[in-house]
Amino acid sequence: MQVLKEINLEVRKGEIISIVGPSGAGKTTLLLIMGTLEKADSGKVWIDETDLSRLSEKKLSDFRNQNIGFVFQFHQLLPEFTALENVMIPALIGNAKRSEAEKNAKELLSLMHLTDRMEHKPAQLSGGEKQRVAVARALINRPSVVFADEPSGSLDSDNKAELHALFFELRDKLDQTFVIVTHDEQLASITDRTIHLIDGKIASMK
Numbered sequence: 001m002q003v004l005k006e007i008n009l010e011v012r013k014g015e016i017i018s019i020v021g022p023s024g025a026g027k028t029t030l031l032l033i034m035g036t037l038e039k040a041d042s043g044k045v046w047i048d049e050t051d052l053s054r055l056s057e058k059k060l061s062d063f064r065n066q067n068i069g070f071v072f073q074f075h076q077l078l079p080e081f082t083a084l085e086n087v088m089i090p091a092l093i094g095n096a097k098r099s100e101a102e103k104n105a106k107e108l109l110s111l112m113h114l115t116d117r118m119e120h121k122p123a124q125l126s127g128g129e130k131q132r133v134a135v136a137r138a139l140i141n142r143p144s145v146v147f148a149d150e151p152s153g154s155l156d157s158d159n160k161a162e163l164h165a166l167f168f169e170l171r172d173k174l175d176q177t178f179v180i181v182t183h184d185e186q187l188a189s190i191t192d193r194t195i196h197l198i199d200g201k202i203a204s205m206k
Contacts, residue, residue: 001028004200007043011145016171016178018188021197027034027181028149030197034179035147036064048144065094069138073153075130077122083109083133084118089112092141101140108136112174128159135166145177152184160184 003026005026011017019027032038034045045052047067056064077086085103091101100193109118112132122130131151140147148167152160164187170176188194196204 001112002200004033004040004074006201009195009202009205011179013144013177014171015190015193016167016180017195018191019179019181019195019197020183020188021203025197027197028198031066031179031181033036035070036060036069037070051087053088062094066141067144068141069124069141071134071138071146071148071151072129072174073150075134077130077133077137082119082121083125083129084115084134086122086133087136087140090137093139096141104140105136108139109133111170112136127155128162130157131155131163132166134168134173135163139170139176141173143172146204148178148180148182150181150183151181152187153195160187164190 007030019030021027029038031039036045047063050063050067052060052063076084078089081089084102086183087105088098088101092105096104096144105161109115112135114129114132114136117125117129117133122133125133131154136147138148152163155163165178165185167178168190171178180187182188190192194206195202
């Protein structure tokens with residue numbers, strides 16, 4: 001079964017785009033392929049002049065660690081580690097010095113307004129706080145792009161609004177690029193572009 005058909009999409013640096021469409025339209029599949037977590041049967045994905053189809057599995061894994069950030073609906077934090085440690089993990093995997101990883105993680109958590117929550121474990125954090133820690137973790141290696149799959153789907157209205165505002169704050173302060181799959185019409189309405197997927201095809205782009 002062919003999930004995606006004739007997809008041709010370019011995302012510019014510093015852009016925040018949303019991908020919307022009914023369930024089964026292929027939104028998450030497109031996000032996973034763009035994020036190199038799944039491989040397409042045909043076609044290519046380029047990030048920063050790099051043709052990802054030409055990379056070995058090891059080089060692709062290294063590229064993903066350094067250039068791509070992910071935020072999922074249910075934060076995926078490791079419960080045994082503090083907020084600070086969770087944010088540091090991708091940097092340590094990328095062989096950053098521990099002191100440098102900790103410094104950068106603290107700066108990001110401060111940017112997320114979580115300075116007083118750094119030593120708390122996920123079970124001690126609210127849903128909104130956990131998702132902001134997940135965003136900080138996605139940003140620790142200063143990726144070219146962050147892919148987010150329903151990032152506010154499990155949050156209440158206040159935390160949704162705060163998270164959505166945070167994406168734009170990060171774009172303004174870090175020139176960060178975001179590609180966001182969402183069912184949230186309010187979020188889609190404020191992104192720079194909205195990609196509508198229907199039956200695996202781009203139905204509109206505006």
